[in-house]
Amino acid sequence: MSVSARRRPSLLAIRRWWRAHVRRDVDHESVLAQVRDDAGWNGRYAFMILMSAGIAVLGLLLSSPAVVIGAMLISPLMGPIIGLGFGLATFDWPEIRASFAALIxxxxxxxxxxxxxxxxxxxxxxxxxIAARTRPNLFDLVVALFSALAGAYAVIHGRAGTVVGVAIATALMPPLAVVGFGLATQNWTVFGGALLLFVTNLMTIALSAAMIARLHGFGSHLSPQHTLVQTVLVFGSLAALALPLGVSLRQIAWESLFTRQAREVLTAEFGADARLSQVDIVYAADRISIDATVLTPKLNPAAEKHAATVLGQRTDRPVTVTIDQYRVGTGAEAEQAQIANAAGRLGDRTAERLIEQLALVSGAPRESILIDAEQRHAVVRAQPLEGATLAAYRTLEARVATIAPGWRVELVPPLTALPGVPLAEGVPDATGLALLAWAGTRTGVPITLSGPQPAVEAAVNTLTGAGVMATAGTVRNGDTLTATWATAAP
Structure with a gap:
């Protein structure tokens, strides 16, 4: 008996088991009804898209993964994508049209x-x-694939919920927000890269959902009567999805292969005792740039030139190689150095990001920003910004601080006019006093308060307790305390 003949009975047995124990337990009509209810356009869907997109783009601008994840919790993208996949599986043209319209x-x-x-x-x-979502790679594709498999399975077996929706949104909403960023800033490299990632992930999810639906017995017999034209349109949609996905897969596969080859070539330049601490590869249209960090017991001055020559022979584009070599011992010592080097790079990137953000929001030159990486402390004196209030400067400081957890960020505001502090039944407003306390501690300049005497005394005591030099000024009646700087800027 041939191998193929022996395999045939086992495959038939698997199919019979699948139909008897998996497909039989699926309520196809109920699942399709639920999918159709969740796949269309409505007011709730539009509102949740706006909220999710807004949170996602703010998280991307602040470079805060936690905020980006928060956007995923409310994203409604799962419904129309799963609807598109099930529509393709059942040749249900009205469902395809409704889902596709909601997606667009x-x-x-x-x-x-x-x-x-x-x-x-x-x-x-x-x-x-943002930069991490400007071109698709193998891991992005795998995330989209697993998201689709989980989403379709959960819908079929009645376990759809927030967690599965987050999985779908993870692959789609952040790239979509980056597309909007590229459009607003007219950065067409970011726009095109993020759009390619979004389309690749969307096609992967839709086709994977269709595949899972077919495996669970969802087919054309479950859809309304469809015409030959509609069937042709469905096959045309499948081809339209599959063709660009195939092109993306080919490029992703080639880049993955070249990345592995690059690591092998770099390792061979230094031997088995060396450690590749970092390998960053940029695939430009006219050149491939490789930036690597190597921990090695023996330096190799010719490594860059030789590695570039070897790798250049494996591609049709010029290859440039830059290697930072650090001499260390072998074994555990090299591994410890690798960990320390990675931690150092993380600290350097955080400090550099802080400098960029502080220069942007403060209007101050980069060289005037004080960074103490050891103490994790950053200080900048803001330039006067037209229309900016004291509260605006405090908000900007808080936003910058979110990109560097564990750092103490201080934005010193200019000595602009201080806001008044409202009184409620003679008691100073706590929010207003907190803003004055922030300004006083940042500038180190004393503050003078004028108004009803009991309220002035209470406010002075509060500010003094917060470490601010505060003095009482003119006593007068009114429902607001007036605050002024007591001295000129130092």
């Missing part, structure tokens, strides 16, 4: 809204979170 409208709405947020934001630089 949601995409346009998200891109337009995020572009508006970025256009109105003082933060418009490309952060690490």
């Amino acid at each position: 409208l949601g995409t346009v709405l998200a891109v337009g809204f995020t572009a508006l947020v970025v256009a109105l934001s003082p933060l418009q630089n490309v952060t690490d979170e």
